[in-house]
Amino acid sequence: MPELPEVETICRQLKRHLEGGLITRLRLARPDILRGAPERALASVLGRRIEKVSRRGKLVRLGLSGGRLLVFHLKMTGRLVVGPERRPDKHNHLLVTVGGAGGACQLHFDDPRRFGRIWLLPSAGAEEMPPFLNLGPDALAVTRPDLAARLGASSRRLKPLLLDQKIVAGLGNIYADEILHRTGIHPLTRGRDLTAAKAAALWRNMRLVLRHAIRRGGSSVRDYVDPSGRRGSFQLEHAVYRREGLPCPRCPGTVRRIVVGGRGTYFCPRCQRPPPCGVTGRRAGGLTKGCP
DNA sequence: AGCAGCCTGTCA
DNA sequence: TGACAGGCTGCT
Numbered sequence: 001m002p003e004l005p006e007v008e009t010i011c012r013q014l015k016r017h018l019e020g021g022l023i024t025r026l027r028l029a030r031p032d033i034l035r036g037a038p039e040r041a042l043a044s045v046l047g048r049r050i051e052k053v054s055r056r057g058k059l060v061r062l063g064l065s066g067g068r069l070l071v072f073h074l075k076m077t078g079r080l081v082v083g084p085e086r087r088p089d090k091h092n093h094l095l096v097t098v099g100g101a102g103g104a105c106q107l108h109f110d111d112p113r114r115f116g117r118i119w120l121l122p123s124a125g126a127e128e129m130p131p132f133l134n135l136g137p138d139a140l141a142v143t144r145p146d147l148a149a150r151l152g153a154s155s156r157r158l159k160p161l162l163l164d165q166k167i168v169a170g171l172g173n174i175y176a177d178e179i180l181h182r183t184g185i186h187p188l189t190r191g192r193d194l195t196a197a198k199a200a201a202l203w204r205n206m207r208l209v210l211r212h213a214i215r216r217g218g219s220s221v222r223d224y225v226d227p228s229g230r231r232g233s234f235q236l237e238h239a240v241y242r243r244e245g246l247p248c249p250r251c252p253g254t255v256r257r258i259v260v261g262g263r264g265t266y267f268c269p270r271c272q273r274p275p276p277c278g279v280t281g282r283r284a285g286g287l288t289k290g291c292p
Numbered sequence: 293a294g295c296a297g298c299c300t301g302t303c304a
Numbered sequence: 305t306g307a308c309a310g311g312c313t314g315c316t
Contacts, residue, residue, distance in 0.1 A: 001310065058311085075311055077300080091300095113299045115311070131312095156293080165312080173310065222302080222309085262295065263310070 002074045004139055004170030004210055006218035006232065007058050010080055013227040014060070015053040017082045017105055018098055022049050023064070025097035033093050033111075035130070036071075036119035045070065045120065050098065056138055057169025059131060069126050071119040072109060078116030081108040082227040094118055107227075139170035139206055147206075148199035154191035160261040161191050170210070174219055174241045177266045179206045181240045181250075187258075187265050189275040212237075240266040 002010065023045055031039045045068060052063035060080065062070040072080060085106050088095050093116070094109040109118065119131060126132055137146065150167050151158065161167050162176040171179070180187050182205040185198060194202070213219060218232030221242065225231055235241075239249045243266060244257040253270025 003311095073311085076309080111299095112301065113310095115299065117312095160293090163311080261293090264308090 001076055001172055001174065001221060002078070002218070002224055003058060003172035003175050004055075005175070005213035005216075005234065006224055006226075007055050007060060007074070007170075008214050009218045009226050009232065010074075011053055011055040011060055014062075014080065014082065014107070017227070018050045018062070018100075018107065019053055020049065020051075021098035021100035021105070022047065023096055024099045024104070025095075027088070027095040028093070029088065029095070030093040030114065033114065033116060034118050034120065036121045041120055044068070056132065057135055057165055058172070059135075063123060067123045069119075069121045069123040071121060071126075071131065073117045073131060074111070075113070075115035075117070077113045077223065078109065078111040079225065080227050081110065081229070082106065083108075083229075134166050136164075136166050136168045139168050140210055142168050142203075144200060144203040147203045148194070148196065151191040151194055151199060151202075156191055157187065157260060158185060158189050158191060158194070159187035159263070159265055163261070163263065171206075173263055173265075174221065174238070175206075175209060175213065177241050178239060179209050181248075181267055181272060182209060184271050184273065186269075186272045186274050187260055187267050193275055240268060242266065 026042055026045060028034060028039060028042055045064060048068060049065040050062050051065055054061045058073060060072040064070060082105055085104060088108060089110060091110045091112040092108055093111060096107040098105055098107060121129060147168060151161055154161055158180060159176060162171050183202045213234040216232055216234035217226060218224060219234040220231035221235050240255045243255045246255050248255055248268035248271060251268060251271040253268040255266055256269055258265050
């Protein structure tokens, strides 16, 4: 489940290994995961140079010479692996051979669940087409007032709001829960009910948690590894994610799990106060009485 | 706004 | 062996 910190870690590695290299061979094993251009258009990528590796939200961009962009979304189980030439494994979807100053290497895009997608786009105007169309500002680029405005304009609960890539791009289930916990906000709080102080703290903690997770190489909860096969270590510092029944690290409370918008949501009911007039997380009632 | 569907590996 | 995991699209 690569989210912003994992994708950032991946990008930094790809940058080191791929930037400046020439694409000498391509093998698309599963044409159905390619979007934005027909399969035959992939041939036009041969011989182009990988000029710039970048990230926006959870998307990885390879900027190619000649105005092309190769974009990857890893979704849940996708992996980008770089290394010496080797046989593709059975879950390989795209194999790119890159010639560089230090000899050839290969980029493998593998995804056992096949949720992952690849786009081939013209770099001019790419921001106005899928998958960038409707994508909100990156979680590490959004300004404090912009985030406050985006959350405050909505009556939706904060958990689904933070997961909505149109609001802010890069957060997934792990970091949404960790950020809400660190800020002491109940996941069912509605966006419009955020106080200015809480919105500011949320922005600060979002940056803090994401930056710290990047320093740890991301979270390896189940099978995430970076392009060199190394696991991250931020999972060791998760305060709530997948810690149901365990003590909250910040207060004497116990971590609970509820389902919000179909997603498992972990929080501490003691230090993440219930929203003023909302559901408590157990069952509706009690607190809602008397609220306008 | 909420949920099925896409997928398959993993765990109870 | 069946439920579950979850990012995102598209449907209701």
